[in-house]
Amino acid sequence: MRIGLIGLGRIGAFHAGTLSTIDAIDSLVVTDILPERVRQVADRHGAEGVGSVGELLAAGIDGVVVAAGTDLHAPLILACAEAGVPTLCEKPVASDAAAGAALLRRLAGNDVPVMMGFQRRYDVAMAAVKAAVDAGELGRLTTVRSTTMDPEPPSRDYIAGSGGLYRDCGVHDFDIVRWVTGQEAVEVYATGSDRGAPFFAEVGDVDTATAVITFADGTLGVVSNTRYNGRGYDVRLEVHGSADSIAAGIDPKWPMRDATPGAAGADPQPHRFFMDRFADAFRIEFETFLDVAAGKQPSPCTVADGLEADWIAEACIRSAAEHRPVRIDEVRIR
Numbered sequence: 001m002r003i004g005l006i007g008l009g010r011i012g013a014f015h016a017g018t019l020s021t022i023d024a025i026d027s028l029v030v031t032d033i034l035p036e037r038v039r040q041v042a043d044r045h046g047a048e049g050v051g052s053v054g055e056l057l058a059a060g061i062d063g064v065v066v067a068a069g070t071d072l073h074a075p076l077i078l079a080c081a082e083a084g085v086p087t088l089c090e091k092p093v094a095s096d097a098a099a100g101a102a103l104l105r106r107l108a109g110n111d112v113p114v115m116m117g118f119q120r121r122y123d124v125a126m127a128a129v130k131a132a133v134d135a136g137e138l139g140r141l142t143t144v145r146s147t148t149m150d151p152e153p154p155s156r157d158y159i160a161g162s163g164g165l166y167r168d169c170g171v172h173d174f175d176i177v178r179w180v181t182g183q184e185a186v187e188v189y190a191t192g193s194d195r196g197a198p199f200f201a202e203v204g205d206v207d208t209a210t211a212v213i214t215f216a217d218g219t220l221g222v223v224s225n226t227r228y229n230g231r232g233y234d235v236r237l238e239v240h241g242s243a244d245s246i247a248a249g250i251d252p253k254w255p256m257r258d259a260t261p262g263a264a265g266a267d268p269q270p271h272r273f274f275m276d277r278f279a280d281a282f283r284i285e286f287e288t289f290l291d292v293a294a295g296k297q298p299s300p301c302t303v304a305d306g307l308e309a310d311w312i313a314e315a316c317i318r319s320a321a322e323h324r325p326v327r328i329d330e331v332r333i334r
């Protein structure tokens, strides 16, 4: 297959490396607004570099991966869908949920498949957690806990365009707790704290946050995020039920020290960031997308599905600002 890649920054350059090693991809066409990045990635991975999104969409591609900044997701998804090209777009759907809802309205009647890139759904341990929940092994769910602790913050420019911690980072957790429980969130109570670099306050963001989520069936969710987890990249999904408990992310490279006297020492090289922690999940996500693009299966995470996580983020932002529980219906725009 011939696949396009738009955006060659931190994650796009990494995705180029993965895409270029997938056997089913015969040729990779890449673009970025920075010609130097196009040259570098094309040279490194034997890809074809082109100067614009328009050129890329006209290059006879079977599918496209969007890895440009969050503010470009909605317009690029629309452009790709209108060009008839199946699309896998990095999370989140848009800069805010209102922009995502506007995109959804614009896509009405267009059946070109779009898949949102929430790679945790393809992590083998997280998929095993979901299979256990679906099989009823946990009994009645009581608590689901999702944690994303980044080792260090991205750049000021990235934070400024990211939409903030809930929309940019927490959105992974909001997606995975919906997915694993099969339940919709009805209410959140969130709070944030900022003691990090000055730019967080300058752009109105926080560096650490926690959200408590109430799901429709009464299951409670707890989401923890920070941009400053010195020990490493800590991503965990823990589900407790009346019959059993199960977790993903408590593996040998989990960046945590066990204080039990005599406990084995922690791995000196714990998970560093999304590139190592989710390398296999990204590959499986891309292979799934190739099947979607080839018409072999429907999109496993549509724009509408991905957008639900954005509404939870919007409710968290309002909850933290107003210091009160916020129902998802208060923020949702149809």
Ligand SMILES: NC(=O)c1ccc[n+]([C@@H]2O[C@H](COP(=O)([O-])OP(=O)(O)OC[C@H]3O[C@@H](n4cnc5c(N)ncnc54)[C@H](O)[C@@H]3O)[C@@H](O)[C@H]2O)c1
Residues within 6 Å of the ligand: 006, 007, 008, 009, 010, 011, 012, 031, 032, 033, 034, 037, 053, 067, 068, 069, 070, 071, 072, 090, 091, 092, 117, 118, 119, 158, 168, 274
């Ligand atoms: N799934 C994950 O775990 C994960 C991790 C990191 C980032 N992301 C997402 O990936 C996206 C990109 O993040 P990043 O950290 O790589 O950002 P980045 O700023 O490093 O890269 C963005 C790239 O897009 C390019 N770009 C800007 N406008 C463009 C245009 N019109 N056409 C083509 N290219 C254009 C920029 O020049 C830059 O190279 C964000 O939406 C972010 O939310 C996802």
